[in-house]
Amino acid sequence: MFSIHFGKTICADGGGNQLYEAFEGTDKQQMYIPHYIRGDLDSLRDDVKDFYISKGAEVERDPDQNSTDFMKCIELVRRKERESSVKHEIVALGTFGGRVDQAMSNIHYLYKLKNERRIYLLSDQNMTILLDKGKHQIHCNQAIEGPSCGIIPIGIERAIVTTTGLEWNLTNSSTSFGEMISTSNHLTNDIVMIETDSPILWTVELKI
Structure with missing residues (x-):
């Protein structure tokens, strides 16, 4: 999941599950609703998808298997920037602590996008x-x-x-x-x- 421009949030596919589970059964679950969930959606649970849609989140499926869910979310940011003509920095949460290859992929995007924008990779x-x-x-x-x-x-x-x-x-x-x-x-x-x-x-x- 990452945040753009004063709290706009995007969940990358299964990141929606993690956000849901982090606040499940608490009052905060109603407070932390992503603006978008995007990816190939092979990980997002149906009940999580339905919950966030009911709260106003936009869910977009991109089946392209040649780009990661992280990059699919970057493409969404780019699209929104073209509409608003405003460039955003990105704070990406949950980028470390799991598989090493996924962590290295996230670091790769720091280099790939360094001439485009600043990205902050955060874990706990x-x-x-x-x-x-x-x-x-x-x-x-x-x-x-x-x-x-x-x-x-x-x-x-x-x-x-x-x-x-x-x-x-x-x-x-x-x-x-x-x-x-x-x-x-x-x-x-x-x-x-x-x-x-x-x-x-x-x-x-x-x-x-």
Whole structure:
């Protein structure tokens, strides 16, 4: 499931089941109704579909087997953007914690769409974004973020990285798989500065 533009929500197929089950039997189930459910709908339960339709959700089936349900939802966002001429950032929930190949697919879309929009991947433990090459100032709310964080040079041969605001800062450090990557680092400041010569992942622990 992910959110666009002030709380607009889209469930990717079986994400509708997860949202339904998270609030089943509680008053909150009436509060958290997605605006759309989209995918090939091979996972969405009929009772869940009927419930959300009765509450005003729009359910769209896209049978294309050459795109993931996540990408089908991205296409829906693009379509709505063409209608409104407004570009949205995306917060995607539940993107980690299940199958590794699905998690890697979600990371893949950070790279694939990096020139189009910012996407935030969230689980109940982490928030992950892609930082393109250049200098970045990251504002952290340590009440809900950290202390653990990491800088991951995935999808590239290596990245030269310099940081401030971390317990173990990097200074023109070469990071790559098989050599050195910065994981289990810690926030020491509300502002983290990162400079990189290649796209990297920034991931930070969430306390929610």
